Amino acid sequence: MHASQTPLSCAAPGQTPAISLSGVVKRFGSLVAVDGLELDVPTGTCFGLLGPNGAGKSTTMRLLTGQAIADAGAIRVLGFELPRESKLARARMGVCPQESNLDIDLSVRQVLEVFARLYRVPTDRRAAAVAAALDLAGLGARAADRAAKLSGGMQRRLLIARALIHDPELVLLDEPTVGLDPQVRQELWSLVLALRERGATVLMSTHYIEEAERLADRVAIMSAGRVVAQGAPAQLIRKHAGREVLDVTGSPAELELLRVQALAAGLPTRASGPALTYLHADDADGALPLAGRRRAANLEDVFVALTGEYVE
Amino acid sequence: MFKYFWQTRTFASVVEPLIMLLAFGFGFGKLVSEVAGIPYLQFVGTGIVATSVLFSAVFSGMFDALYKRRYQRVYDAMLAAPVDVDEIVTGEVLFLGVRAGLYGIVPLAVACCFGLKPEPAMALVPAIGILTGIGFAALGMLFAALVTTFDGLSYVISAVITPLYLVAGTFFPLTRLPQWLRVAAQFNPLYHCVELVRHCAFGLQPGVDALHIGALALFALIAWRLAIWRTSKRLID
Numbered sequence: 001m002h003a004s005q006t007p008l009s010c011a012a013p014g015q016t017p018a019i020s021l022s023g024v025v026k027r028f029g030s031l032v033a034v035d036g037l038e039l040d041v042p043t044g045t046c047f048g049l050l051g052p053n054g055a056g057k058s059t060t061m062r063l064l065t066g067q068a069i070a071d072a073g074a075i076r077v078l079g080f081e082l083p084r085e086s087k088l089a090r091a092r093m094g095v096c097p098q099e100s101n102l103d104i105d106l107s108v109r110q111v112l113e114v115f116a117r118l119y120r121v122p123t124d125r126r127a128a129a130v131a132a133a134l135d136l137a138g139l140g141a142r143a144a145d146r147a148a149k150l151s152g153g154m155q156r157r158l159l160i161a162r163a164l165i166h167d168p169e170l171v172l173l174d175e176p177t178v179g180l181d182p183q184v185r186q187e188l189w190s191l192v193l194a195l196r197e198r199g200a201t202v203l204m205s206t207h208y209i210e211e212a213e214r215l216a217d218r219v220a221i222m223s224a225g226r227v228v229a230q231g232a233p234a235q236l237i238r239k240h241a242g243r244e245v246l247d248v249t250g251s252p253a254e255l256e257l258l259r260v261q262a263l264a265a266g267l268p269t270r271a272s273g274p275a276l277t278y279l280h281a282d283d284a285d286g287a288l289p290l291a292g293r294r295r296a297a298n299l300e301d302v303f304v305a306l307t308g309e310y311v312e
Numbered sequence: 313m314f315k316y317f318w319q320t321r322t323f324a325s326v327v328e329p330l331i332m333l334l335a336f337g338f339g340f341g342k343l344v345s346e347v348a349g350i351p352y353l354q355f356v357g358t359g360i361v362a363t364s365v366l367f368s369a370v371f372s373g374m375f376d377a378l379y380k381r382r383y384q385r386v387y388d389a390m391l392a393a394p395v396d397v398d399e400i401v402t403g404e405v406l407f408l409g410v411r412a413g414l415y416g417i418v419p420l421a422v423a424c425c426f427g428l429k430p431e432p433a434m435a436l437v438p439a440i441g442i443l444t445g446i447g448f449a450a451l452g453m454l455f456a457a458l459v460t461t462f463d464g465l466s467y468v469i470s471a472v473i474t475p476l477y478l479v480a481g482t483f484f485p486l487t488r489l490p491q492w493l494r495v496a497a498q499f500n501p502l503y504h505c506v507e508l509v510r511h512c513a514f515g516l517q518p519g520v521d522a523l524h525i526g527a528l529a530l531f532a533l534i535a536w537r538l539a540i541w542r543t544s545k546r547l548i549d
Contacts, residue, residue: 028549065392068549087394095392101385118393163392 016079018043018170018201019064024073026059026225033059035225037073041203041218046196048216049205050299052309056225057205058098061174064203065095078170091120094163098174100155104148108139108158111147112165119166129165136191137161153184160191171195173204177211189215213299223307233299240305241297242280248292249275258289270305279305357423358513359482361416361437362444362505366477369412369445373452374465377404377543381456387547397544401453405536409446416441420509433512440512443528444505450535457542481506501531 019041026034034056041047049057062068064077066086075082077089102111112130121129134140137157142150150158156176163171173192177185192215195202206212212219213233220230229236248258255276262269265287268279278288279301303309380386387400420437424430455468479486479493480502486494497503504524511521 026549062549067388067391067547087396090392091394093392097385097389097392099385101389103380103386103389115393118390118395120394162389 015043017041017076018078019203020074020076021060021063022074024060024063024075025071026056026063026068027071033225034063034070037226039220039227039230041201043201044199045217046192046202046204046215048212048219049203049222050207050209050212050216050219050303051205051222052207052307054224055222055307057207057222058174059225060222061095061097061172061203061205064172065090065093091166092168093170093172094166094168095172096156096159096163096174096176098178100159102147102155102158102162105146107144107146108150109134109143111158111162115162116165121166129167133161133165136164138187153180153187156180156184156188157191160188164195168200170201170203173202175206176204177206177208185211209298209300209303219299221303221306223309228306229302236302237297237299240279241301243282243297244294245297245301246278246281246288246292246294247272247275248278248289268305270301272304277301351427354423354426354428354513355485355510356483357419357426357428358510359480359506360419361441361509362480362502363477363482364419365412365416365441365445365505366448366473366502368415369408369448370452370455370473372408372412373405373449373454374456374468375452375462376408377453377456378459378462378465381543381546387543391547397547398540401450401540401543402536405446405449405453405539408449408452409444409532410442412445412449413438413440413442416445416509420513428513431513433516436512437509440505440508440525440528443525443532444501447501447528447532447535450532450539453539454535454542457539457546476500476502479503481510498527501528504528504531 017040019039021037021039024034024037025032037056037060039049039060049060051057059068063070063075064082066083066089069083077086078092080086080089082089103114106114109130112133113126116126116129131140134143137160139150139154139158139161142154147155147158160173160176163173176192177188180188189211192202192204196215196217204211204215216233218231219233219236220227221236222228229240231239248255250258258276259269259271262276262278267287270277270279278292279297281288281294381388387397390400391397417438420428420434455465455472459465459468479489479497480500481497482502486497486503489497504527508521508524508528511517
């Protein structure tokens, strides 16, 4: 079980990556939000940027749209150099922010019409683009309603529709399903998968491991402003957690003892709330405790092992 | 860009400048029959053209811009599209300026209903209003970029806006004020607007008026660039 998941649609070897960040640093006062970031997003993939809050994901997104200027490093988006040529890149890019920034006094349709204009959608194609976007977001029935009257989930859908009004080749999604209930989350996941089918490149930041696992062709795990691991989910799991892991439960004192013993014996472990998980269990037979539950390794194991953070 | 703002705004009521005109005109009119050789109602009426432009432009510039920037992050949304900060500011300033300039017509029309003799030069008033409005809208946006809360704007209103409209020749001629205030008034764009509107109504003075227009244009230019500079600092990290 080590072959990469789905074949990358249009990415030919040697093709310029859709996004390329090299040695990027961004400081806010004394806080270093992005600390020597190295990241390449291949064209045509759905790329997940996975990291806990504060890892620098949103800052990275802002650097890509030219809304933040890096203190050091090189950034290229769709072949354009940022921030100098950011306007050219933005014309072919759609952005869905984490927090709603809709002009809530406008109707749903007006929001889309305004952005169709801002994105220079040709006049004769505008009406069709707005209709298609309404359709994609499932908001056709609410087109005349003021944006303020939409529920959180619908506003998020409108934000995404707004980002896609000009049929961009690159889509940035900043935590697209945060704060939404499971039903809406599923719908948005379908939308993202549909985007990938269309051949767009999607860069999606998230702190939900399941989301990254499900949607992304490739994942970069980000922590404290840097990428700590990068690759297809299956490869990352294989490399950092093995095929199987062993969960051992016990009292905090017992677990602590086991952890120290494992450390001394050179066995990799990670904390799992009320349990201790032994990684690479398939390679360590005989040295492991007999009591415990074996299960397949997953991305969460990788994530916690590499970042030390325990998130949902 | 201009069209965007036009689409998203509605015209607020024109009632306020009217009330001010009527109150002042009739109120003071009873006490003071003539000021600087002109019936007071007409004196004030031409002055209020300028103040209504000022208020409309600067308040919209301040409050709308601050609200949009901070609480709705609407400008942020636009920056993700191929639109730059200078385009946003310019579009906003042009829209607010034109709207404010058009508001200025109302007090003039009312004053005409009450006896002000219509003159051909009055056709220039909307243009003067628009030029003044652009400058003050930019000034409003500059303040919006400098403060972080609505309370901050209250300070601006007391400290800057109020003196501006009191010392401009709107309600009383400046000839009664001490010399240093008269000199200070030269730096008040509103004073130049008031003078121009008065001259349109009561007789143009080409040389002096060209200077007034120059002053207004200079003010608009400087305020516009400063507004872009500071708004950019706020919106781009």
